[in-house]
Amino acid sequence: METVSNSGHDLPFLPGYSFNDPTKTTFPRSQTLGYRNGYPCSVLPVGASKECLHVNQLFQELNKKKPTPTYEEKKQVPPPSEFVPAHVAFDKKVLTFDAYFQEDVPMSTEEHYRIRKVIIYYYLEDDSMSVTEPIVENSGIPQGKFIKRQRLPKNDRGDHYHWKDLNRGISLVIYGKTFRIVNCDPFTEEFLESQGIELNPPEEMALDPYTELRKNPPRMYVTPSDFDQFKQFLTFDKKVLRFYAIWDDTDSMFGETRNYIILYYLADDTVEVREVHERNDGRDPFPVLVKRQRLPKILVESSNSFPRCVLEVSDQDVQEWYTAKDFAVGQPVTMLGRTFFIYDCDKFTRDFCRDKFGLPEFPTIDVSKKPPPLIKQELPPYNGFGLIEDSAQNCFALIPKPPRKDIIKMLMGDNKVLRYRAVLESPIPEDKGRHFIFTYFLATDMVSIFEPPVRNSGFFGGKFLTKTKIAKPGSSLDKPSFYGPGDFYIGALIEVFGHRFIIQDADEYVLKYLESHADRYPQSTILSLRQHFLKPKSKTEKSDSAPTPENVEMETITKHIQERFKNCKSLLEGPFYEALQVPDKEKTGYVDKEKFCGICKNFNIPLDDFLINELIRLCSNDKGKINYNNFIKAFS
Incomplete structure (x- = not known):
């Protein structure tokens, strides 16, 4: 075996023979971040063999060290797929859509709008888009790159268009212009279907009307007419159809109904409209509303924007003219934007329409002004302030006048009053025993209520209600019925603005007045007062009874x-x-x-x-x- 030197580098790399180098003074850490191919990425730490471990090798080494069951077959963990950035995976992959948009042409008489075809590119690597218009030779329009490559805004919230928002048969609004997508290329179709997007069926590209017109110019043939206008002039010279019509303009502000005469000249099929003036009608004497001319009935579709207020309409711009068969009694006719109602014609016109067109005899329609229906004057609901007669005067005149009074009644009933004594009917215990004096004024049919003051009663007494008319409960506000002398009998319940009173006594003058005018008041009221005064009273009753x-x-x-x-x-x-x-x-x-x-x-x-x-x-x-x-x- 190898011997260990003094520096410790010669020792075998075995367990028990490794130790820290006491001479080492720097402890650097391995770098984990770096660049590869110009892109930042992470670098795995260096192993014991001084070599950088690969991702898959590191996962395999770690999986080998995981504990496995003893009696179970060992399962291999599949290695994870490699991470690929979007700019690498979708590099040079572009979705292509065919689209068009419509551009208005206001300053041209030959075309009203034109169709401009474009190609929309969607770059998958950074979700940017660009719009390009193919160059057409001699188009006179600057074409080429329509919108440069950028992320296009989708709405005001800051969202941008994504490839999920694109499909065939939809419209995209980009910077105020509406682009209609009609088709896409096979790669785009395959990509969108792979992502689970259901594509709409393709549409036909819209055609430019002016371009199609230039491709196939229409051949115009004018066939000469075989109608002899000179024969028409000789046959119908000085023969005119006369129709009487009205123009009803009452729906507009300050509008009215005005009478006109429509003259149709059979010699040249011209129409003239004359206004019928009446004496002192306040209008200038201009007899002719529409001068004698041929009036167009139906224009061709391409002449809808023809400046008829400035130029005359030619035969090429008119599909149908007004003829004699277009005028009939009882039917409206619209000429130059104004609708006339024909209500009568002369004898020659009736005979001509019957012999020429086989029409029945025209009846005469009555268009005289009928008097407007009478509007029932209804008063507004009563608000509860003051008398109803005084409040109603505000509806009759701008400056209200006091209501008329019955002078005879005021003279006959002057200084004549009827007095009654009543008690207050109330569930409140403190209100029991309160007596009131009702004074009925015969001159004005008003009633005043006075409460006699009683010492230590808790109530001030005095005037309870000023002179006013008291309406009966349940009466209508428009035509109320008021209390009268016939309603004040002994034991009568009088309701005054939510307070209930019971009549208990009256002056003897009340009985005399009612008996002298017995034909005006009910007999039950006179009988109740008569029995009250004829009823004998005992001494105790007189002493205990309430004061008169x-x-x-x-x-x-x-x-x-x-x-x-x-x-x-x-x-x-x-x-x-x-x-x-x-x-x-x-x-x-x-x-x-x-x-x-x-x-x-x-x-x-x-x-x-x-x-x-x-x-x-x-x-x-x-x-x-x-x-x-x-x-x-x-x-x-």
Whole structure:
């Protein structure tokens, strides 16, 4: 065996004979990255034999060291395939598609569009594309490379076209132009089918109309007509068909219906349209709408864009002209974009159409203007503010006027009021025992509600509802029905804006008024009031019953008068009371109203005050006399 030298390099390479070299000072690591053929790649570490291991050799060495079962047959692991980059695998492999796009030609009268054929190349190595147009000799169009090689954007999100997006029979939008793919080469077809893409059937390449026209120019033959126009002129000279027509333009803004006369000259098949003017129609006297000329009915397909507003239409541009058989009573006819409805003709025209064309007798169609149907005026729904009569005036005039009032009713019912006492029907315990005074004004059919104040009741009292009309529940908003004197009977339930009241008592004047106008009000209401006043009351019932409306109102007015005129001492002294006793010689306690007012003026009592007037009204009786004792008590 080999001996070991002092440096340790001569020892045999056997287990137990290897040791670290103490003289080694550098420990470099093997390089794992490098370049091969100009491309970066990884380099396997060097083995014990100082040689670089191949990929397959390394995997085989590692697989050999894996433990295997003792009683099982050893299986060989297949070596992995070698990795090949895309730029190497798909180098010089290109997908080729035949396509075309349509280009508009606005400045040419011979062609409207042209078909330009292109070839689309897709480079598999870097997913780039290019579009090339084959050069056609003497085409006059710059051709060749249409779009240089690049990755073409697919949408606004930054995606690019991939070979998976390409197929036959589809359209691609590239930089605003739409390319139609019609076919591809065999390599492209084989590649796409190998990748699992189902190809569409190929399409025919679109033909350029102008190119086809240049290949086979049409041969135009003009056959001379055998129709003798001079014979037509001699036969039908001064014979004209006269049709009466209207033009209905009411669908447009400020449009109207206008009358016209259509003249068809049989001598040369020309048409003239004249306008019928009426006196003071406000239009300029231009009698001719369309001058005498031959009117085209159907143009050839290639003459749709012919500038007829500037140039005259020739015979080559017209497929069919208007003739006498195109005009008939009861049928519309469109000439130069305007549709006329023929409603009548003269006798010569009827006879000519019957003898020449075998048409039946033309009837006369009535086209006179019919009056428009009456539109029912409907008021908008009531919004709940104010009276309905006042709100409705805004729909009748731009500047609303106050609604008309019944003057006779106001004069007959002036200063006539009907008073009722009612209680509030409410599930709330605090509302029980609340009494209200209903005042019905006969002059305006309005109702006011007053709540007498009660001390320590928790409610302020006073005016509960101002003068207004109260509609019955369930009545329509357009034509509501309001409460009237016939609805206020003893025990009646009155609903006022969600509050329910029950009528319990009324003034005796209410019964007298209803009996004097018994023909206007229901007998049940008069009977209920009559039984209420004729019903005897016991002493306990009188003492326990609620105060009458007059007493409650008297107490309220007395309270306000004492607060306002507490400094007026002239009424508390004897001269005013003695002055009132002088006209009352029989000591009845009543004085005529005129004498009472004269005495009040002498003592400077403000008769124009509202409280004084109400007090005088409460102290008055039916005979026009005033109880001055009650008047003076209100101030004491």
